[in-house]
Amino acid sequence: MTQHTGNGEVWVLGATGRIGRAVAARLAARGSTPVLVGRDRERLLKVGAGLDREPKVVVADAAERVAEQITRQRPAVVVNTIGDYAGTAETIARACLPGGHYVDLAADLTAIPRLLGLQPDAAAAGSTFVTGAGFGVLATEAVVAKLCEDRPTPQRVRVDALASVATEAGVMGAFAVSFVDVLTTGGRRYANGRLVKTRLGADAQKLALPDGQTVKSAGAPSGELLAAQRASGAPSVTVTSALVPTAPAVRAMLPLLGVLLSVPALRRLAIRRMAVMPIKAAARPREHSWGHAVVTWPDGTSREGWLRADDGMDFTADVATEVAVRLSRGEGKPGAYTPAAAFGPDLAVAAGGSFVLG
Numbered sequence: 128m129t130q131h132t133g134n135g136e137v138w139v140l141g142a143t144g145r146i147g148r149a150v151a152a153r154l155a156a157r158g159s160t161p162v163l164v165g166r167d168r169e170r171l172l173k174v175g176a177g178l179d180r181e182p183k184v185v186v187a188d189a190a191e192r193v194a195e196q197i198t199r200q201r202p203a204v205v206v207n208t209i210g211d212y213a214g215t216a217e218t219i220a221r222a223c224l225p226g227g228h229y230v231d232l233a234a235d236l237t238a239i240p241r242l243l244g245l246q247p248d249a250a251a252a253g254s255t256f257v258t259g260a261g262f263g264v265l266a267t268e269a270v271v272a273k274l275c276e277d278r279p280t281p282q283r284v285r286v287d288a289l290a291s292v293a294t295e296a297g298v299m300g301a302f303a304v305s306f307v308d309v310l311t312t313g314g315r316r317y318a319n320g321r322l323v324k325t326r327l328g329a330d331a332q333k334l335a336l337p338d339g340q341t342v343k344s345a346g347a348p349s350g351e352l353l354a355a356q357r358a359s360g361a362p363s364v365t366v367t368s369a370l371v372p373t374a375p376a377v378r379a380m381l382p383l384l385g386v387l388l389s390v391p392a393l394r395r396l397a398i399r400r401m402a403v404m405p406i407k408a409a410a411r412p413r414e415h416s417w418g419h420a421v422v423t424w425p426d427g428t429s430r431e432g433w434l435r436a437d438d439g440m441d442f443t444a445d446v447a448t449e450v451a452v453r454l455s456r457g458e459g460k461p462g463a464y465t466p467a468a469a470f471g472p473d474l475a476v477a478a479g480g481s482f483v484l485g
């Protein structure tokens with residue numbers, strides 16, 4: 128294998144998307160000229176026109192084509208915002224080996240373990256891979272890591288991912304895949320150190336937030352679960368998300384929807400239809416996004432903590448940018464990590480969040 132020397136470039140895959148555009152703009156504001164990668168030259172150039180300096184664009188219309196371009200051109204850092212991480216992240220991350228670094232925004236229990244499974248390859252090749260570099264999973268992982276600092280292994284951890292997000296007028300886009308994946312995976316929790324099935328939408332609750340607002344959340348198979356388990360070592364871990372519908376009638380339908388969407392043809396149809404579903408612009412429903420964790424030790428003592436951020440999408444773009452900048456400075460350790468495992472819980476503060484710890 129030829130040793131990767133890298134061309135120093137930071138590539139943003141999916142640069143025409145909501146997060147891709149935001150990351151490209153943030154990178155440009157921080158003095159680096161991102162390379163915009165996407166499926167359509169005209170739309171990439173339009174994004175580029177909004178940046179201070181005219182960026183290079185790379186046109187590639189599928190994950191395999193993107194991987195070929197990475198292998199050929201050897202960017203230093205690849206920020207993957209194209210979604211469908213379970214299906215494509217491994218191909219793209221592997222193309223960064225040896226020596227190139229990779230960051231994505233996966234938040235599900237298929238893609239994240241798959242990427243973390245590349246640990247030995249990344250470590251041997253001097254590459255750093257970071258998965259979950261967004262509100263999910265960092266907002267909760269960072270709180271768990273903070274609460275567990277210098278403490279023995281807890282017995283139980285509960286995390287709640289409570290994003291508040293403004294919607295842009297447009298279409299559902301890449302989020303359609305994540306949504307269908309949540310429905311088909313069903314609920315999950317850790318019990319006695321093992322990942323076990325639960326009902327999707329279990330543990331529904333209404334939480335009082337530190338800013339006086341309230342939010343409803345319910346169980347989902349999200350990457351937060353895995354990150355919280357790894358950050359704490361606790362044998363028992365549960366997760367809820369504010370993105371799961373909490374109305375009883377809808378929650379009752381979730382398992383049936385999951386079964387239906389497991390049929391490959393129905394899954395493809397649903398993703399195709401949902402991806403082009405129009406979405407109206409709307410302000411974010413609550414002032415802040417919150418990551419929340421309650422950690423309980425075997426002696427019964429318990430600590431609670433929060434991470435406050437503003438819009439969940441803005442925070443996500445800030446996290447992905449901060450990780451990309453650190454990786455481009457060579458600050459990552461070789462291997463594959465979730466974000467707080469790679470850079471410590473204060474990464475969330477560098478991305479604009481603040482801790483409220485009990």
Ligand SMILES: NC(=O)c1ccc[n+]([C@@H]2O[C@H](COP(=O)([O-])OP(=O)(O)OC[C@H]3O[C@@H](n4cnc5c(N)ncnc54)[C@H](OP(=O)(O)O)[C@@H]3O)[C@@H](O)[C@H]2O)c1
Pocket residue numbers: 140141142143144145146147165166167187188189190208209210211212232233234259260261262263264299300301302305439440443
């Ligand atoms: N972890 C978190 O907290 C977090 C937060 C926000 C978002 N996310 C995830 O991040 C991803 C991006 O979100 P977003 O809101 O920016 O989505 P988006 O607006 O739909 O943008 C997706 C981008 O990826 C491109 N793309 C989609 N499929 C592709 C393919 N097969 N090959 C090449 N390019 C492809 C799209 O290109 P076109 O413009 O050509 O369609 C677009 O540029 C989603 O998976 C979302 O679930 C995670």
